[in-house]
Amino acid sequence: MTTAKAEGLTLRDVTITLKGKRLLRMDLTVPPGAVLTVMGESGRGKSTFLDFIAGFLKPPFAATGEILLNGRDITHLTPQERRVGLMFQTPLLFPHLSVMGNLLFALPETIRKKRDRIVAAEQALAEAGLAGYAARDPATLSGGQQTRVALMRVLLSEPQALLLDEPFSSLDRARRADIRSLVFETARKRALPVILVTHDEEDAHAAGGLITHL
Known part of the structure; x- marks a missing residue:
């Protein structure tokens, strides 16, 4: 019997903690071409969550759980081996x-x-x-x-997945809408699962898909 390959970015009981205090917990799959938007106040662990997925998590933060990308366990791989793209605010x-x-x-x-x-x-x-x-x-x-x-x-x-850490926040309103459309349309065309961190409600609604608040 052949097991079907799990597509997309899967987070299995991922928990981020700071000095023993839980900041967030995620247990879900972002399908290819879909966007998960993570919103919340500063200090809630949004960017730290992306750091963990990309392989850059540093003490005093700690994390448990598994990250699977298209069925491949990337939890303990180096950033270069994960094939995860990351865009920052600048x-x-x-x-x-x-x-x-x-x-x-x-x-x-x-x-x-x-x-x-x-x-x-x-x-x-x-x-x-x-x-x-x-x-x-x-x-x-x-x-x-x-x-x-x-x-x-x-x-x-x-990359096989795309992480967006408020990449539109430095743009004016007109440019923001255009660039936002380009990013999301390109991700859909290339079937990339996307996680977007933002404070902006317009970004979240433009992305479509699941919105989670921390």
Whole structure:
């Protein structure tokens, strides 16, 4: 008898604690292309929750439970082995690299030929509406453009899940709606399970899917 592969991001009785005090508990699955939105006041453990999934949890926080990504147990793997993409509140582009350099940095080593790597980066820019921006200094881009580059950099690393730590909060209202749509539509198109941490009700409702309050 063959067991069907479990798709999506599954959290099995995941509990985050700080000095013995429980901050949160999660037991659920985020299906491919769906978004789980986590809301709550500062200090409730939202970003710490993402750190645990991505493999960056540090003391004094502690966690128990299991993380499965498409049926693979990633709980004790290194961040590099997990294939989880993480976007932060600020784009965090490398200032010493061009836009192209930032994108090439993220490409997996399996794409070996230089021309193939450049083509992949150029296609990502075109998908983000930034064709022709490859040589630009990231400092010359608007906030929305920087966020688009940051999204493409994450996606070029070929993640199997996407974690969003308030990535829209630094954008003005008009740019926020556009970038938000780009992120969620791209995640759905690539069948990536997404966890969004936000304080913003509009972000939560735009994401669709389950909303949990801490």
